[in-house]
Amino acid sequence: MEISRRELFQKITTGGAAIAASGGISAALTGVAQAEETPQVPPHALGMLYDATLCIGCKTCVVACTQANGLTPDTRTDPLHQAPADLNNHTKTIIKLYKEADGQTSFVKQQCMHCVDPACAAACMFGGLKKDKNTGVVTWNGKYCVGCRYCEVACPYNVPKFRWEGFNPEIVKCEFCKDRLAKGQEPACTTVCPRKAVIFGLREDLLKEAKRRIAANPGKYHEDRVFGEHEGGGTQVLYLSHVPFDKIGLPQPGNESIPQKYLKWQKRLYSYLVLPAGLYAVLAGTIRKNWKDHEEHLEEEEKASGLRAQL
Amino acid sequence: MSKQLSIAEHLQASGVSRRSFLQLCSTLMATAPFGLALTGKKSVLQIADAIGKTKRPSVIWLHFQDCTGCTETLLRTSAPDVAHLILDVISLDYHETIMAASGAQAEAALHKAVQENAGKFVLVCEGSIPTGRDGLYYEMGGRPGIQVLKEVAAQSAAVIAIGSCASWGGVPSADPNPTGAVGVDSVISGKPVINLPGCPPNPYNLLAVVLEYVTMGKLPALDEVGRPKFAYERVIHENCPRRAHFDAGRFANAFGDEGHRKGWCLYKLGCKGPVTHASCSTRPFNELPNCWPIGAGIPCVGCTEKNVVWKIGTFQTVPIHFPTPPDTYPPVYSSIGKVSMGGAVLVGAVAGAIGGAALMGAKRIPASEPVPATTGEPEAQKPGSSSR
Amino acid sequence: MKDTWQRDVPVFNVPIWTRPFKFFCGLAGLGMILVVYREIAGLGPASGMTDAYAWGIWKTFNTMVLTGLGSGAFAIGIAAWIFNKKNLHVVMRTAVLTSFLAYAFGLCMLAIDVGRPWNFYWFFVPWHWNYHSPLLEVAVCMTVYASIPLFLENIPPILDFVYDRWPDQRPLVKKLDKVIVAGFPYVVSLAYVLPAMHQSSLGALMLLGGNRVYPLWQTPFLPLLYVWAAAFLGFAFVTTTLLFSSMMWNRALDIDVMAELNRLTMWLVGLWLVFRAIDLTLRGSILAAFRFNIFAALFWIEIAILIYGWSKLREAGNTRSPRTMFYAALLVLVGGMLYRFNPTTTAFQPKAGAFYFPSAIELLVSIGFMSLGIAIFLYAAKVLPILPGSNELARKMEAQQATQPGISGFAAAPRAGQFATGD
The missing domain is CATH 4.10.480.10 (Cytochrome-c3 hydrogenase, C-terminal domain)
Structure with missing residues (x-):
């Protein structure tokens, strides 16, 4: 027996009201629990400043990084030279060349940007990638990683890399040489750069230095700004460049971080599971009522047909 | 030192073999493969020909605040034969380091050389010019070197400042520059000045410039600080x-x-x-x-x-x-990933199989709404359709 | 012939080991062997995945797309139990079984796809979860759903089988019946809340792709569109299954039920298309559809298939033609699958110059699991009361059983001329 249109309308209204109420509670709880959803820069955020105008492409940083992190140099494409074509599971930092037909060139050093609100950490199921609350360094912990590679999908800079061969894969990315940091040393790459094109320090100091350089050399740096101050919610690795940022592989995602921009409603709707619980209550109540009718109907059927009632 | 004979004639008279001369010409060609009209000629023989016809150019060489390194470099060109060669190709009419005269005879030699070749000689300056204390720091024959320079340069056809000292001040001009040392072109004006900086510069650069000027009648193309582009670009x-x-x-x-x-x-x-x-x-x-x-x-x-x-x-x-x-650096965006042939074939095969099965199956599904059965029995098998 | 579906009846006049069944078992076996290779050699040699496209077809197709097909239990269930469409109850078992198979193998595929599966034990340590990760929500919710409510929903046919095969166990069966009756509303509402959550979280997965998912697909409403697409995919898949089964095994169709399914599918698809159009227009992304590139082409193909499918659904509703319903359902399936697949791979550009195509091994593993699901369905439909039929059909089966006692649904050796082989 079909329900009448009126009953349907009533059902939808009551049910809808209940769901909306739970949704409202959920959203309110989110609002209360997180006073603002904008991610904050950690108090002692460490960072790097890379100035593409100073880099000469000597690649000492690549070599030093490989050595300091105990990686084997990537000779897969060229047996004589360590010549990776991109970041990969042997290469945590790389120098690439942007070359235009008219002769404009720039080197670019790529590695993890240690975002203020990292998409990779937001994606990681069990916290394999975690951002340190104090220094903001994003590190990978194999104990919690299941190798789902969601971090690779989420990172707007295509940084985390996976070991695709063999049985015990890992995610490999720059971690600011966390072992060296623990000993009070700087990351290997910033220590060996002959031109001080990449330097290490507190993010706020590096921002000041970058702005000082921009002010001292008006017109030298692209758009007279430093990349990473606000982009994608901010990154702890900052870039100064004389060529447009997208030419050296830095996307322009706007000033909201990916988790902030895209997971807002997920957070609100699932907050404390209030909405799902509300939905469950409404559905259970409805089905209970309909089930009573169905039970009676089943009994009648069984009697009439002589065949076992099917639940 | 004969000035009437052409270079070729002079070399022959001096007993220099044609072979050595040709070797010199090929060295010149290697020195300045482009940027000089002289060495732009197609072959060594053509260069030899051009040089051979020329009268030996008169060169007056003045020293100032120098270490004589530039001269030594010129003399040290490989075997003595070649140095000798250079000195036979040009007519070095005054050179304090290698000439025999000294004292009053030397002064007279300079005066005579300038007079006899006025307007035609190439003045080569070695060493920086001290300008401090009215030129007190360097005197030739009792007169400030700066004054001598101005007088001699006025009579020259062109001035070559050989070495960094003569080009821009060199060693003596290093901080605090007590003698006020400057390059020749800060003192001389009105004459073409070619700077050949280096400590020392390559002697073949000098030879190429001199011969270009003398043989082809023009100076090589210079950059904004007076250095020949063929060597300093x-x-x-x-x-x-x-x-x-x-x-x-x-x-x-x-x-x-x-x-x-x-x-x-x-x-x-x-x-x-x-x-x-x-x-x-x-x-x-x-x-x-x-x-x-x-x-x-x-x-x-x-x-x-x-x-x-x-x-x-x-x-x-x-x-x-x-x-x-x-181009050995990886580009910022490189391609990654490729089509797997096996995969493509498989996708095609599967898509085809499913599509085919679906279409074949559809044909066997009745196109029209099933009519109510009269007996209530399930449909008997239609003839021709196999029970599946 | 028009029939009325009153209960579910096994396919009882067809042998188990038919050629197609053997074919699917063979493909499944091949898939399993290749899974062993993947475990030994690693993900790289066994697939076409690279650091640019870190998710191949295993996660994106077998898990994200096929569980959409397996949302019949969710979608038809809601129609049957929340909106009280009583005539849909009889197709619930088909929906619930296909859903269970789709989910089970989708989850197996997920387990095979991850690189470090030994760390999955953190699944049982909730205080260590990253609650905001959409993938976690998917993994936890799907597993809980498949292993508890969906699994429990599949118990009744097994109880019927036990009741039939082992009459001495009937008291136990009756007791279990009572348990089911008591707990039904609570289990079943969980079976609707959980899919709503994880099917939308499947959409949320690609939200984190940010602006690297082409604007024609990337939208804050991606989760809603995904769960809605799951709904009509579920309907379409069950429709296809019923029509194809009836064709294969010569089972009568209840055209009223089919028409009801068709009508609901039509509304779901129609409104979905309207919503998508409005969403694209309000965000301005619709302009991207008019560029000359592969993405616009993909978009239009997807939309065209769905619009054509919707028109076929309408036509089928008017003519009540099973063949039209079949075509319509197929079109909706293809269009919906395309929609759920595109944002993950074809419309996802991690960086310029990156390209992905599955390798042969990757495809064979994926096909292997699909074949396993099909094979199990083929077997179950013959052994358990899954597919809908009439009371008369059930009595006919009982009559046959009386003469040839054995497990219901198992065919005796076919008598020449009476029942042909085939599947």
């Missing part, structure tokens, strides 16, 4: 024999370390190659490869450049303007 870094090491990231980090012993790039030890305009990386001294600082494992100090050699620390690294990186 590029920086050392652009043509350095160790450039491949730089591009591959192989550096000597300390003197005597493994990289240093293997001959790797000296950039990190403070090599000024990237900012120094000179021809040393392509034309070795003494016609010997590796006979230059970088070849010997010593980072270039930038001796031709006024703003480099006494201004930037010896072991301080320099920026690289206008880098010309090789």
